Amino acid sequence: MLGFAKGLGYTLKKLSEKKITTLYPDVPYQMPPRFRGIQHFSPEKCIVCNQCARVCPTECIQLTGRSHPDPDKKGKIIDTYDINFEICILCDLCTEVCPTEAIVMTNNFELAAYSRDELYKDLKWLDDNNTNVREEN
Amino acid sequence: MPTPFSTGIRTEEMVLNIGPQHPSTHGVFRLVVKIDGETIKEAVPVMGYLHRGTEKLAENLTYTQIIPYTDRIDYLSSMTNNYVLCHAVETLMGLSIPEKAEFLRVIVMEMNRIASHLVWWGTYLLDIGAIGPFLYAFRDRETIINLFNELSGARLTYNYMRIGGVKWDAPPGWIEKAKEFVQYLKSELPNYHVLVSGNEIFQSRITGIGTYSRQDALDHSLSGVMLRCTGENWDIRKNEPYSIYDRFEFDVPVATEGDCLSRYHLRLQEIEQSIRILEQALDQFPEEGEVMGKVPKVIRPPVGEVYVRIEAPRGELGVYIASQGKDKPWRFKLRRPSFVNLQILPKLLEGVNMSNMVAILGSIDIVVGEVDA
Amino acid sequence: MSSWLEQAPSLTNVLHYSLAAVALLLVVLGFVTYAIYFERKVIGWMQLRPGPNRVGPLGLLQTISDVTKLLLKEDTRPKHADKALFTLAPILAYSPAFAVLAVMPFTDTIQFADLGVGVLYYIALSSITVMGVITAGWASNNKYSLIGGMRSAAQMISYEVPLVMSVVGIILMTGSLNLKDIVYAQQDVWNIVPQFLGFIVFLIAAQAELNRSPFDLPEAESELVAGYHVEYSGFRFAMFMLAEYVYMFGMGTLIVVLFLGGWLPIHPSLDFIPPIIWFIIKFMFYVFLQFWLRATMPRFRADQLMGFAWKVLLPVALFNIMLTAFVITYQNGFM
Numbered sequence A: 001m002l003g004f005a006k007g008l009g010y011t012l013k014k015l016s017e018k019k020i021t022t023l024y025p026d027v028p029y030q031m032p033p034r035f036r037g038i039q040h041f042s043p044e045k046c047i048v049c050n051q052c053a054r055v056c057p058t059e060c061i062q063l064t065g066r067s068h069p070d071p072d073k074k075g076k077i078i079d080t081y082d083i084n085f086e087i088c089i090l091c092d093l094c095t096e097v098c099p100t101e102a103i104v105m106t107n108n109f110e111l112a113a114y115s116r117d118e119l120y121k122d123l124k125w126l127d128d129n130n131t132n133v134r135e136e137n
Numbered sequence B: 001m002p003t004p005f006s007t008g009i010r011t012e013e014m015v016l017n018i019g020p021q022h023p024s025t026h027g028v029f030r031l032v033v034k035i036d037g038e039t040i041k042e043a044v045p046v047m048g049y050l051h052r053g054t055e056k057l058a059e060n061l062t063y064t065q066i067i068p069y070t071d072r073i074d075y076l077s078s079m080t081n082n083y084v085l086c087h088a089v090e091t092l093m094g095l096s097i098p099e100k101a102e103f104l105r106v107i108v109m110e111m112n113r114i115a116s117h118l119v120w121w122g123t124y125l126l127d128i129g130a131i132g133p134f135l136y137a138f139r140d141r142e143t144i145i146n147l148f149n150e151l152s153g154a155r156l157t158y159n160y161m162r163i164g165g166v167k168w169d170a171p172p173g174w175i176e177k178a179k180e181f182v183q184y185l186k187s188e189l190p191n192y193h194v195l196v197s198g199n200e201i202f203q204s205r206i207t208g209i210g211t212y213s214r215q216d217a218l219d220h221s222l223s224g225v226m227l228r229c230t231g232e233n234w235d236i237r238k239n240e241p242y243s244i245y246d247r248f249e250f251d252v253p254v255a256t257e258g259d260c261l262s263r264y265h266l267r268l269q270e271i272e273q274s275i276r277i278l279e280q281a282l283d284q285f286p287e288e289g290e291v292m293g294k295v296p297k298v299i300r301p302p303v304g305e306v307y308v309r310i311e312a313p314r315g316e317l318g319v320y321i322a323s324q325g326k327d328k329p330w331r332f333k334l335r336r337p338s339f340v341n342l343q344i345l346p347k348l349l350e351g352v353n354m355s356n357m358v359a360i361l362g363s364i365d366i367v368v369g370e371v372d373a
Numbered sequence C: 001m002s003s004w005l006e007q008a009p010s011l012t013n014v015l016h017y018s019l020a021a022v023a024l025l026l027v028v029l030g031f032v033t034y035a036i037y038f039e040r041k042v043i044g045w046m047q048l049r050p051g052p053n054r055v056g057p058l059g060l061l062q063t064i065s066d067v068t069k070l071l072l073k074e075d076t077r078p079k080h081a082d083k084a085l086f087t088l089a090p091i092l093a094y095s096p097a098f099a100v101l102a103v104m105p106f107t108d109t110i111q112f113a114d115l116g117v118g119v120l121y122y123i124a125l126s127s128i129t130v131m132g133v134i135t136a137g138w139a140s141n142n143k144y145s146l147i148g149g150m151r152s153a154a155q156m157i158s159y160e161v162p163l164v165m166s167v168v169g170i171i172l173m174t175g176s177l178n179l180k181d182i183v184y185a186q187q188d189v190w191n192i193v194p195q196f197l198g199f200i201v202f203l204i205a206a207q208a209e210l211n212r213s214p215f216d217l218p219e220a221e222s223e224l225v226a227g228y229h230v231e232y233s234g235f236r237f238a239m240f241m242l243a244e245y246v247y248m249f250g251m252g253t254l255i256v257v258l259f260l261g262g263w264l265p266i267h268p269s270l271d272f273i274p275p276i277i278w279f280i281i282k283f284m285f286y287v288f289l290q291f292w293l294r295a296t297m298p299r300f301r302a303d304q305l306m307g308f309a310w311k312v313l314l315p316v317a318l319f320n321i322m323l324t325a326f327v328i329t330y331q332n333g334f335m
Helices: A002-015 A051-055 A093-097 A123-128 B054-058 B063-071 B078-093 B099-128 B132-152 B174-197 B200-206 B214-219 B260-283 B337-342 B345-349 B354-364 B368-372 C002-006 C011-046 C062-072 C083-103 C118-126 C128-139 C143-174 C179-184 C196-209 C234-259 C275-296 C302-331
Strands: A039-041 A061-067 A076-084 A103-105 B014-018 B030-036 B039-046 B304-312 B315-323 B331-335
Touching: A002 B174, A002 B200, A002 C011, A002 C275, A039 A123, A051 A061, A051 A093, A076 A123, A093 A103, A093 B063, B014 C143, B030 B354, B039 B345, B039 B354, B054 B063, B054 B331, B063 B078, B078 B099, B078 B304, B078 B315, B099 B132, B099 B174, B099 B200, B099 B260, B099 B354, B132 B174, B174 B200, B174 B260, B200 B260, B200 B354, B260 B354, B315 B337, B337 B354, B337 B368, B345 B354, B354 C302, C011 C062, C011 C083, C011 C234, C011 C275, C062 C234, C083 C118, C083 C128, C083 C234, C118 C128, C118 C143, C118 C179, C118 C234, C128 C143, C128 C234, C143 C179, C143 C196, C143 C234, C143 C302, C179 C234, C196 C234, C196 C302, C234 C275
Parallel strands: none
Antiparallel strands: A039 A103, A061 A076, B014 B030, B030 B039, B304 B315, B315 B331
């Protein structure tokens, strides 16, 4: 009969122990530096190489480019850049292949929205999402 | 022929639909049972509610792109899934992996095994009616998840391994934190036994139920703990060492009873053995070295096929890849241990009491994501 | 208070009595509200989390908001449920739970009816609840609730036997079924000491009667989803929950009266503390034990449960009766 008494002792001991829960969402939850949150996109760095769209396993990135407004310069600049966060799995592959680090991860992770439409993030939104940007990509 | 106690009341069997939404089917798994009173006459598992067609999807994805999909098969031990895919492609291409990457892989796989068994422990006790252990198990699992979060940047779907190595090196101080955790868990594990294993109600509840013989286990091609609880000493880490498991000393816990209690104890003993492996691996961890081997920019395995298997927390996890020399597999097949282990369930449930149903189902340790793929 | 009962029923008399009953109901409701809060807090602390802390200061208004939510919910009833019985079941389960409190002596002055057969009254009335549970299980027209209802009927009837048997020892010692007499008989030593075996049997059987952990099979969440009240929602569900907690109140009171000396102080020198405080302290211990068990224990298995009642508890209770009878006969000098 001793077995369950020991168990009762264990739970009683836990009664006064320090609580391990965090105060999220009152206090923001600090993610480690490598955390893969929502992407930040800086249009000026993008060279429209399309690698991110190609490597994406769920094909959630759609982008279009146009030729450089300055006719002397070669290459393209980005025109539209959309990520569909309904299907994005935050796998990190797009930031891994990006040669210019135009697309990088941030530590922000709160994506809840009332409408699915809000989950389509466009270039401007991704550009403005520039807090807690990840250092190494 | 009326029995002495026959009352002449007509009784009939009842079909009870358990799931797909049910607290103890661990996800969207459905079980149709025919019960007579509280005795189960027949049980038919119905699966496929979480089927995402991973195998078919993989045929249209490059090898690197498949890795995040494997995270989502057995979502409680993504690291082993990551590994088995990378291991298969590396075997097919004959790549060699840097030593440091191998160490990191073994460390994360063993940690993930512990995390997976902790979840099992907590939820199994929750099925049996004890609410406390769940929280204690998740407290310890949280530490592992935080370590993985620091290492790979995600808490559940790590996408950590790459073909030819791993994505990240351990951040500064990570190995020390891992060592600290291993020591902590080593001292905490006896408390699990104090809290649960010694409880007489718990023991009497799961001793001698869900029993099957070694032959049954082999006939149903069970693996992992489901096989080892019948006395068969089979652990792929020992019998067909992959990665660098041959460098570490550990035992394979084996039981002979083949009942739910023996499976319970085997899983807890496996945590102890994983701790042993972790201690050695963390001590021998090379400070210097690359974490990514020399890999061609586009991964195109040669024409051919390969089947590799590893010991996942739930049993033998295998990957079969048929390659036509393209950057995408021609055929991709997973041997999912949860799916295979589940096949013995109708046999185990026949003739048992309803209240044993959850105890038996829980002891198989299924992850519905893996059953349905 | 009891003197009112002996007077001729006049309007003021009846009014007074009704008001007192309402007051008791409010006390009981207050107890239930904060028992649930306390339960969630204690279990939370044991599981290393703070428990409810969002609604009101320290989460004190949590249960109130929960109950308000239940009362405001739509009253749903399954299409094929038996309408009359479905409505009747919660009432059948709850009314006896409140009625048993009438005989409880909280102190030597606070008691509603000083029945000569108090113990019998409690046990007789509390068995009516089984009817409510089984009616609910059957009327819901749901397979889970049917199994849950059958389980609880079997469990509650089986465990009632050892429960009654374990009290017989006390009745033999006191020579009365009156709860007040039983308390007065504990002036020198509480019944828990001479009747320790009876106490253990009573404690275990009471857990099963209350459907609380580790005997919470009728509502075994992991097997039967919620047992007999799976189809109930809104205030009907609240009635079942209320019945459960009021029974906890009743059983706590009974165990304090029968075994822990009721309102008597632990030592005569401590009688400057008012008797009601003594009562509450002892009562709290019992309630805490409930929560503590719930945080620790796994559930019994249905088939082992019945075996335990008939093969272990009942023989022990019978042995206790025999032992008590022998000792009393010996003391009286008949042997």
